[in-house]
Amino acid sequence: GGSSTPTAQTDVGVTSNSILLGNTIAQSGPAAAYGTIANAENAYFTYINNTQGGVNGRKINFKVLDDGYNPANTVTLTKQLVEQDQVFAMFSGLGTQAQTAVRDYLNSKKVPQLFVATGATTFMLDYGKPSTADASIKWNYSIGWQPPYQGEARIYAKDILANHAGAKIGVLYQNDDYGQDYLKGLKDGLGSNASMIVDAESYDVTAASTVSQLVKLKASGADTLFLFTTPGFTIPALVTVTKLGWAPAIYLNSVSNPQVYMGIAAKNGAALKNVTSVGYIKDPTDPRWASDAGMQLYKTVIANCTTCNVNDGFNIYGAAVAWTMVDVLKQAGSNMTRANVVSIATSGLNETNNPFLLPGVVVKTTSSDHFPITQEQVITWNGTGWTLQGSLIDERGTIK
Amino acid sequence: MQELLQQVVSGIATGGIFASLALALVLIYNAMGLVNFAQGEMAMLATFVALALIDHGMNYWIAFPVTLVIAFAGGIAIERVVIRPVERAPILTLVIVTLGLATLINGLAGFIFGYVPRAFPSPFPVQTVNILGALASYQDLGVIAVSAVVLLAIYLLLQHTTVGLTMRAAAHHPEASRLLGVRVSWMLALGWGLASAVGSVSGIMVAPILLLQPNMMQTIIIYAFAAAVLGGIESPIGAVVGGVIVGVTVNLAGVYLPFVGGDLQLAVALAIIVGVLVLKPNGLFGRPSVRRV
Amino acid sequence: MLTRIRNSPPRYWLVVVVILFFIGLPTVISSFQASEWAQVLVLAIAIMGLNILVGYSGQISLGHGAFMAIGAYTFAILIHRYRMNYLVAIPLAGLLTGGIGFLFGVPALRLSALYLALATFALAVVTPSLIKRPAELTGGVQGIILPPVDPPPAAGAAFTALTGTPMTSDQWIYYLTLAFALVLFWLAWNLVRHRAGRAMRAVRDGEVAAAASGVNIAGYKTLAFGISALYAGIAGALFGLAVGFVSPDTFPVSLSIQLLVGAVVGGLASIPGPLIGAIFAYFLPIESNQWVPAQTWIPSQIASTVEKAGPAVTYGVVLILIMIFAPNGVVGLVTAGYARLRRRLRGAADRENGQMPPDPQTV
Amino acid sequence: MTLLDVRELSVRFGGVVALDRVSFTVDAGEVVALIGPNGAGKTTLFNVVTRVYRPTSGSVLLDGEPVSRMPPHHVVRHGLARTFQNVALFRSMSVLENVIVGDHTRTKSGWLQSTIPLPGTVREEARARTRAMEMIHFVGLDDVAARPVAGLPFGTQKRVELARALVSKPRLLLLDEPAGGISHEEVDATARLLRRIHDELGTSVLLVEHHMAFVMGISDRVVVLDFGRKIAEGSPGEVQRNPAVIEAYLGAA
């Protein structure tokens, strides 16, 4: 049990001057590129500790363990953090399979599993439902943060119906929850027009290339290409499209759209004409934000992390989600119990001023809606950067 | 028809990538009697070195040979420090050492260069040529051409020079070779150096296509294994032909075999490995090994 | 052989001590640590299976994680879909995996060591994507979540009586795994020193001579594959039980490599080897970047470098060092040390007679 | 009674004709020597008989049954055991274990009985051990029974092989150069041992050997091969006087 003072309520992992948060993430192995997220989060906590003395006088300690993207490791390490290190809550754990693996455990122990770093819909949609394996466990201590993949895909559907109603759509998607969620969102969003999709080709993460799929998509007569692919596949795919002498309109998912990647694709020979995506976070490489206060803050924060690359989109993601976490802790005030923190995070968020998100994006949860971020803005590539198009599109309440 | 042709041409291009790494595997097999599981990682590291040189303002055509030399020296250093102590150990020990090496180099590259993918310049333009209606880019053709040149060099070296002969001798019969005055230890080091240099050529060629990042070679190496096994692991020509066949097969199987689909490409490579080994264990170009009692 | 065993009674005492140690362990460590040790025992079982294949029958497998995957998925499907009792599902999973392993052994017959290494390596790489394919059965990328298991009342009561604290699910899984491990180790020990195991070793040492002695080479090689897969299958089922979740990413290539590393580090063709190897294979990757930074005596630059460089670097370095300095594994090291000690105690007499050192391969 | 019947046996390796329509027999109770220049095909013949190689044409009958119908590991069940020219022992095992492996066909317990040894299995193990020890005693290796075979002197290793072959109670023993590479004293000892194998165990022997004194002293009949063809057959005396044999093999003494 944790220490408790007579005046304020606390739980395990909280002392009068500290809060311990835990995290598991891939810092080695196939998904090691994501590992920097935790470093950025830590940088933000360090910044809060140094400049504000922590939250309500409590410094945030953040213990990060490397699970190598293997769910079995995640289980062990999460148990270690909960039972041995006695963390107050798990924050921003990475990976759909990995976080699914520990969801039952954390909920049965009533340890908050906050703002998991995946856009898998289940972490928002299935909030409060009983576990599929053991009905006595309710999933009411878990929640995601970023826009669900399905929601994002619905925005594309809206955009295409509005602007290119006669398009023939070809889809290249990664054959896992990530790619499948996107595909489902697109189909749902197109609704009765789902027949616009003339071909959908999948690839496995172990594929050497997606050339064969792209050749097939081109041959299918598609004039619009959706890439529901991770950056490592997106960039070569963009180049391949050019090499095939193909010039479809391209929709790129938000995971792959940071300017660094676009730059690499361009350098490697991709034509990059007519590319559309969406965004909800400020892109650190976008000159538009050069004098933006949020971006200035990000740069100050990220200086606390020696291994972090300022331009890496994952890092500003980390800072943004850490901002929300601190926001929740601030709101919890002296009532630092797990139950209270979870209830704020899952049902009481209304964050309009997260400085790292695009202007207007609200992080919001209510007792009936557990999708923290649902707004995104369509962007198009202008050859050197992204241009914001129109206004934010909100998919709140559409995913059921 | 048009699509089929394009699939084949694209498959050949991808096969060039497999072939170039498979060549390095074949070389190390001939020079060590060993399959080097760290081959891909060594190539990746060398490519990072090349990029660092280019980023520091060195001309591509100077950086290329300099990287080769560095990779050669690195290969020798690895042999001296890591392989030499286990030189006489059973094959399993060596396999594990190279697996350890792969892990180590991968982690090291991540630590030094980070996991964010990098652009890598290519000497060949992405412009395409039309071959009977199918498009191939100069870049892909360039990879194949370079592989062919490397192949020729390796073939001549192994089969028609004394150094090649002593390298093969040292690899397969160290004790007997010593008694013939072969400096076995240096031959093995030389083999590692050469294989490392050939691997770096492969890395430099494919990095513009694959994206340079620490995990760049992780799955490619399996396809390269498949290519080397298909061609016959000691045959350089086999590596190239095997690479092309694997590239084309993987492409076509994904499109024309419904149960394979796009997402079981690697399983096709596995099937090739197992199938070849069972039906024709020495590959297409391998010499049958003779068993005498 | 008989005389050798008679000459070394300490070995039997050691076995008893080790067993008692493992039975008592959960009473002094936390429930979380018990869950870690349960995984060590799971690995030990799988490594023992691999050891039968690699150490005793001389075939290499870099893909044993795939057999663990089959075992784990069989187990998960049996209890998730068919609501089978987990105690029944574990041996069933083992048997099915054993059967599949036996079939896999048939093509493997034709492969030499290096090729077999490559083929099995490719198998390990492709396993996660193969699992995704029959999505209705395997749950695809979502995997299968398994219900937690509660200790049976009798076991719980006994544990409470002993320690004064209630038995957790993790502690119960630990004991269950220990029971399986003990039985399977005992069976393996029997196997290798009786007729079938001797025949396997004969095949490993020389196929032509073994055939000339009447040993069915193909039979024993596939048998070794089958038994070895059976062990891996049971380990996989217990792994699924301990982790409470199976999914494609739970069985990456690195698992197969971890098993092989454990087998070699512990010492091939030895019975205690897999246990030692499992301890190593389990704790090294997990601890390698937690332990060093936590040690105050290690200079902070080194500690922080190790932490940042990540476990892969440490893992690789340690692995290579072990292979260089103890190529016969820990057991080989200990046996050699013991032999040296005995020689020293006995004086130089043996040396003059040309007494051979005990062969590390036949511990 | 004919134990081994080699009929018109030919073996070709690519262009090399190792055996060219060779026929001869070995009767029960006989000691037959197979001699001939290096590369004449003697070892190849052994390898065909024990099913290591497949013949190109012709057949080998063991007790009237064609060996081509037997899988390699069944040959020994039909009463035929062999030793190897370059010694093929199980290197990681002790002398005793090596010999017990030779007993493989006379024991039954399968893998299940091995993993869960019931009293029957244990008794069988004990019997196999006893038989092996007897055979080790027979060839005179009691001192080294527990030693690993690796590192034993060559001559000793040859005797271990002999014991391993004998423990299967073969009716016909194929010996490939039993006197090769061992010293003169041991050659004599080996000759005495072979006599005892023949007399006491009643085993027939087919042996390949270049040591002429040994061959002539021990065999009932000699078959001579040259370039894969049989060039002579007869009693040691006859063969020794045969001009073709002298020219191809013995040389003018």
Added chain:
Amino acid sequence: MALLELEEVRAGYGPTSVLHGVSLSVPEGQIVSLLGANGAGKTTTLRSITGGVQWTGDIRFAGRSLRRMHTEDVVRCGIAHVPEGRGILTELTVDENLKLGSHLRRDGAAVRKDYDRVFEYFPVLRERRRLSASTLSGGEQQMLALARAFLTKPRLMLLDEPSLGLAPLIVRSIFEIIRTINTEDQVAVLLVEQNARLALEMSSEAYVLEVGRVAVRGSSSELTGNDAVRRSYLGY
């Protein structure tokens, strides 16, 4: 001065010591035989010379100590060692095996002449040039090993049981060839042999090893004449 001299050489395998102080010498251009029972240490003696085992004491070749020299360097001094088991590189062809014999030589014309001689001695090798050495029969492999050793143009050949497994006719011709090489090219030979009679016929001097020590040493004619020695050590 002797070409090769061993002085109190002790050697063994790991903890097992095999040689307990062996001293012998091979004069320039002579054949010296080394006899002894199985396990006496003959092979080990040869291995010591070419650095195949660890040894103490001293070994000098042409006046130069071989202490701490690697096998390949010893060989490059002009010693050809045909080991027990022949050391054939079975992965390579017969031709490649022979090439390895001459690969260190720079005297091209002489090498070609030596090849011709080798093929004259062993015609079968010419026939099998392109075949994998693994297919050769035992005797053929022995010929290959000798031919290869000859092609290194050594000053001293160490032959470990060259008659092993050879047909009588071949044994005689091989010994004939050894003698020819010895007389025509002044190559000294240290000959390990089980066939004592033949060995003594060939050599000028002989040593008999017994459990790692020199038990008898003398000129070959002396030993052949000495019945006691013959019976107790040479077995005929």
